[in-house]
Amino acid sequence: MPFRLLKYALKKEHPAPRFFKAHEMPKKSYDVVIIGGGGHGLAAAYYLAKDHGISNVAVLEKGYIGGGNTGRNTAIVRSNYLTPEGVNFYDASVKIYEGLSEELDLNLFYSTRGHFTLAHTESAMRTMRWRAEVNKHVGVESRVVGPDEIAKACPQLDLSCSGQAPILGALFHAPGSIARHDGVAWGYARGADSYGAEIYQNTEVLSIDVKNGKVCGVQTNKGYIETKQVLSAVAGFTPRITEMVGLETPIVIHPLQACVTEPMKPWLDTILVSGSLHVYVSQSSRGELVMGSSLDPYEVHSTRSTLDFVEGLTSHMLDMFPFLSNVKVVRQWAGMADMTPDFAPIMGKTPIEGFYLDAGWGTWGFKATPISGKTMAQTIANDSAPDLIHTFRLSRFEDYELTGEKGAASVGH
């Protein structure tokens, strides 16, 4: 049993100090205001202070921290993307994640399980090879494997998928991991708070004050805050925020659903994704199967759940694992995904001076939390986006320089 638990147990007064302070009302002004207290916003606040010494920062959260897509995703972290720019970016994220528990001194249960993207058709195999080759090129450990290797990693998987969609092979991505998603938000919140950033929950931004093309403040339900720099790090509500500054983005909102089973003893040690069957699944450290599927096919601004989602998903799960017939689904839920045309995020500066965007995270935001926080902090501190996120700039939609992650981002969040 680790020493620190023993120390903790022997203490009379248990509680550690608050993860983050509870401030009553925001100050009159801040150097930077971050809209959105999810993983991304909190990470940006953390790195602004840690890397750039900017700690006069307010993070404004409409609900509670980590309550949006940070707490709704299926917690998969990977970097097996399709474009070199995408792979490099997500790989940088994976690298930070690997040391993040130590850095934040909070166990995020970052668990490297290996990630298989199953291919059931020749055309899927082609895409797997493409991704593997690009990944290898930039030094990320991904390769195309045959059914034997899949069977070795997951002997319970029915390789014929009940005869419906025989598995021809897979893209194996060794660094594929899962993590406790809430912990990521809490850890960054504690970190940012310790440097002096202020976190306000139940604080909603009502408008953003722009004069002569420059940000000068935000109006909130807790009063007006002066600031010259605003970062929008929200999900599911980006269009509402960009409207406030008169900015247009090609973001549309689709729900993304997920569900979880009762806990069972560990048996699934890898992360499995099937594009053809629209399934991704891993087993949490508590023993639950955490499962998701592709986006709802239509735009809806809602976190409602649907029955046909869970019917379709479980039917395909049973194709893969017929013995789960009597394992029970406890809960289903949904998040709202900001979708972009090329399935890549929108990051960096905007035509409005002092307004920065960290958006369009669709179904791939959790895995990018550390690196997006770091690079957005860099962008705000230097008023200039680093090369790593150049490819994700908003102007790419006018420049016709899209990033093309559709194939790698779609099902395999």
Next chain:
Amino acid sequence: MSLRNSYKPGEWINRAKEINFTFEGEAFTAFEGDTISSALWAAGQKVLGRSFKYHRPRGVLSLANHDVNILMTDGTDTNMRADVVEVKDGMTLQAVNTIGGVKKDKNNYIDSISPLLPVGFYYKAFHTPRKLFPFWEHMIRKAAGLGIVNFDYPRILKRKLHTHCDLLIIGAGPSGLTAACKAASAGLQVTLIDENRHLGGSLSYDHGGHKVSAEYGEDLLKKIESLPNITVRVGAYAAGYYPDHFIPIVETGGITKVRAKAVIVASGAFEQPPVFRYNDLPGVMLGSAAQRLIYRYGVKPCHNGIVFTANDYGYRVALDLLAAGANVLAVVDLRAGGNGGLHNLELCKRGVKIYAGHCVYEAVATSDKSKVRGAVICAYDDKNNVALTDNKFTVDCDGIVMSAGWAPAAALLYQAGTAMQFDYDVQQFVPSRLLDGIFAAGKVNGIFELDQRMRDGERAANDALNYLGKLAVNTNAEKHSGGAPSHAYAMVPHPKGKNFVDFDEDIQIKDFENAAKEGFDNIELMKRFTTVGMGPSQGKHSNMNAIRILAKIRGLPVEKIGTTTSRPFFHPTPMGHLGGRGFHPHRLTSLHDWHEAHGAVFTDIGAWKRAAYYPQFGQTKADAIQAEAMAVRKSAGLIDVSSLGKIEVHGPAAAEFLERFFTGKYANQKIGTWRYTLLLDEAGVVVDDGVASRVADDLFYLSIGTANAAMVYREMQRCQQEWRLDIGLVNVTGAFGAINIAGPAAREILSSLTELDLSTEAFPLGHFRETTVANVPTKVIRASFVSDMAYELHSPMRQVPQLWNALMDAGKQKGLRAFGSDTQRLLRLEMGHTIPGIDTDGLTNPYEIGAEWVIKMDKPYFVGQRSLSILSKRPLRKQLVAFTLAANFKGEVPLECNLVIDSGEIAGRVTSISYSKFIDRIIGFAYVAPAKKAVGSSFDIRTDNGLLVAATVVATPFFQLQEA
């Protein structure tokens, strides 16, 4: 010692039928109708399971489908809920999540080290040093989880039904039953469901020592039976509420999806435990659980019991205990004034000691810690919620029965968008605003007194009738009067803790306090940090207490704390029910049987099963494809292309529609000719290509590639919604089949079966004709996708086999043979044709694949035109080229999607590559840097194993290589 009582009418067991089963190796007998828990309890078995985290012994708590510490496996199934699963003859049961059984669980040491495992402990340790985490994670994963999954469990396909009704009533207790009678009497088609296996709800167990309620129940049930327009489903729960009154009803046999015009939620309330030290010991149970044991299963909860109550309900329970022959040693009432009204008097009369303003300070365990043997009682300051321990005393007992209050079973109401507010008179969240067509009645509506509940059911039925446009008399809403059914804060602090709030996850009061002090002082954050309500019982017995504790910590009223979001499912629901029969739609062409009989290997393209190739006499795939391709090049081949999308565009604006939808021009297209079609998206990305044949001024017949056909048709419909042109779209994909006959002998074979003049002069490339071939009406399209000499024949789907067989017969002497879709891919490659989706990707623009020739920028508009006008001015980033490897290339052949590497960087990738026996070269398409696009320039492809292979850009068609 057996706790089984003698027969009483109304019980759910059949004493005529004995059942034998074993639990952890020990033999037990039960009666048919017993649940596993009731059978074991009757036999005196108190430790039925172990808790999830601390492995503490646990017994009966609710007997209402949330005793999730009592999960069993019978060797086949796992995580079986013993409190509700009926025991069957011959079962061999074992509790899950123990090492060595419930009595001697080797993991029970975890309880004694529980101070080491405070709330959120796993966030605070095991991560440094990083290297050791995998070890700790392994240990934690092993300790966590509940049952062991049985990998041999069969796939069970449960049925699914759809049904409709006027009114769905969820819950068949007094309010639900009354509502059903009222609504059905007024003529509505009513579906009444209840998760229990018999109707009646609390009428079947909450008697307060008398059987008045049972009589009510009998009357109601008789009436229900007499009404033909009530469909009753018992053993059926509403798993969730989805928009527009869509509710899946889950039964053992499957799911029935109900679409109701209106819904009454009469789902009752979950009894909540008071919180005190060791309130989890076997023998400590909820009052309603004790009543269920007594009246449903004929089992005495204990011999000598104490009732610990914080409301009037506990007095009823005490009388039920007496009626069951148990001694009630004390009624301990947390409330300063006590009460219980007439029941109090009756208990006093029968000599039961009542301690008002007292609490059970802690339960006392037997020496083996396996069950309760006594209760420490002391005074309680109900204002400040502290125990006054100065004069505490111990009463020996083998049962503590708890009643502290209720939480509404409001999950479905929440999911239906109901606004709930906290009613301080009832001390419960009650609906304040319901969406149209949703009604609540009974305990879930904050109404507790029996007569009132029945009236509330009738009121809800009247409301529903009004909503549905039937005449009904509006009745006033019931209002609770008297003491609150729930205590505002039934918690007894104890310096040593182990006063459990959430039994699923072993969460104690101090865990909440510590979580709040650490900043998790918002109900959603608290839930996530402490995991309260996240176990399999989904907070049914714990969420309300968690809210109360948080309210107290923050000094806020309960309604300021709010509730966590309720999501499906009401009870955990098996995947086999949800998944049901797998649904894998696929389409077969009318020639499918022929392909099968001729040994075809099939491939899935879109929803279609297509013949990929026909291996002969053990040929390999590659050999079969080369042989089929050679036949096409040397004589002729026949392929079934029935899966092509076929769409007719009718109407005066047909040409206009095509001009807007595709990049080319169609207004001036002559009848009897076809033109190539290229479809882009608004970003100018290549989506699909195909052929448009002009049949008449106002009729085009489009053929579209198999894979994209459904998507293209959908897109056409979407555009038409916006454009509203004077056209109609008819998808005739399934109505027509198609065959392609290709190769030098194609014309001769075809001409033997048709009157049509096939000479080049009469019927050149780019034309089509309507005629009959082998007496089958056929549209003949002179296309050149796989060969310069080829005819695509479109005929009614059912007549395609006739056409196919006639062609086969006619071509036998000429060496005609069938070829499949894989061969087709080689043949089109040899011809130098690209396939969207294979040779393009999600960002490819037409300039990159050399399709400028079909882009008519001088039109007023087409989809993607605006983007192209920008893209056309920009330098290309990549270019698709045809290439070949060196003649007689030996070595590792590159594969599709291997990368093109230029000075160590990615320049592009191979999109198609194949050996062509006819040309005797390896040929393909690849994206290269535009600077490398000239014929004759060379570039490198990196193979899977990292070798660089040189390729040379060539012109298409590739046949020129052969001539060179």
